[in-house]
Amino acid sequence: MALRTPLVVGNWKMNGLKASAAELGRMIEGYGPELRWKVQMAVCPPATLIQTFCVVALGSRIWIGAQDCNAQQSGAFTGDISAEMIADCGGGLVIVGHSERRTIYAETDAEARAKAEAARRAGLVAVLCIGETEAERLDGRAIAVIDSQLSGSVPDGATGSNLVLAYEPVWAIGSGRTPTTAEIAEVHGHIRKWLDRRFGKEGERIRILYGGSVKPANAVEILAIDNVDGALVGGASLKAADFLAIAATYA
Ligand SMILES: O=C[C@H](O)COP(=O)(O)O
Numbered sequence: 138m139a140l141r142t143p144l145v146v147g148n149w150k151m152n153g154l155k156a157s158a159a160e161l162g163r164m165i166e167g168y169g170p171e172l173r174w175k176v177q178m179a180v181c182p183p184a185t186l187i188q189t190f191c192v193v194a195l196g197s198r199i200w201i202g203a204q205d206c207n208a209q210q211s212g213a214f215t216g217d218i219s220a221e222m223i224a225d226c227g228g229g230l231v232i233v234g235h236s237e238r239r240t241i242y243a244e245t246d247a248e249a250r251a252k253a254e255a256a257r258r259a260g261l262v263a264v265l266c267i268g269e270t271e272a273e274r275l276d277g278r279a280i281a282v283i284d285s286q287l288s289g290s291v292p293d294g295a296t297g298s299n300l301v302l303a304y305e306p307v308w309a310i311g312s313g314r315t316p317t318t319a320e321i322a323e324v325h326g327h328i329r330k331w332l333d334r335r336f337g338k339e340g341e342r343i344r345i346l347y348g349g350s351v352k353p354a355n356a357v358e359i360l361a362i363d364n365v366d367g368a369l370v371g372g373a374s375l376k377a378a379d380f381l382a383i384a385a386t387y388a
Pocket residue numbers: 148235305309310311312313348349350351369370371372373
């Protein structure tokens with residue numbers, strides 16, 4: 138058995154209504170045995186659809202998750218949901234530290250770390266996002282930024298069963314632009330070494346996904362890069378045909 142099963146996660150962001158369950162249904166239909174054994178697929182719809190999607194996906198082996206959580210278990214946090222609530226709906230994972238949360242809501246590394254710890258407390262897998270801005274890359278600071286985000290947001294005691302990292306260069310998200318294969322290989326190789334140093338043998342089990350304008354047209358090239366263990370997909374995860382085509386890279 139491979140050390141790290143490839144994982145393709147769809148982040149629907151603030152898109153989708155109840156009728157979108159039909160799109161999930163098409164994903165389930167297309168996630169046949171030839172794909173199931175080779176790649177794990179997951180969909181993170183908006184919070185309003187988590188419960189519905191969990192029911193639709195029951196028995197399908199597609200994981201359903203959330204896009205964020207509060208680090209606390211419960212309390213006076215209007216508008217928020219906790220990791221325990223996601224687990225209670227049947228969710229299996231939660232994205233934390235996404236750059237849109239970091240930028241729009243000024244979330245810090247410490248908050249992303251607390252959310253990853255909350256995910257573990259609730260028995261969820263945290264998909265922890267890190268990545269540099271365009272200005273940071275142009276300044277030659279991409280690796281330094283990644284290092285600082287890793288040190289600030291990866292929790293102690295992370296394992297291959299409770300943490301997945303997602304490298305998402307901020308400038309590649311929703312822009313149609315991607316780093317070169319050499320640039321992706323450099324960052325993923327760097328993260329892999331960092332995990333090895335921090336967690337030893339267990340670090341080898343932690344998957345590192347690439348995210349940022351992954352589409353069926355570039356998935357083969359990106360997913361073949363060393364230390365890329367799957368993808369975190371935004372726009373192209375909204376349509377079953379595109380999302381399945383990306384996952385089918387592993388078939
Ligand atoms: O979480 C997903 C990422 O932000 C990537 O989004 P994108 O595939 O639309 O560029």
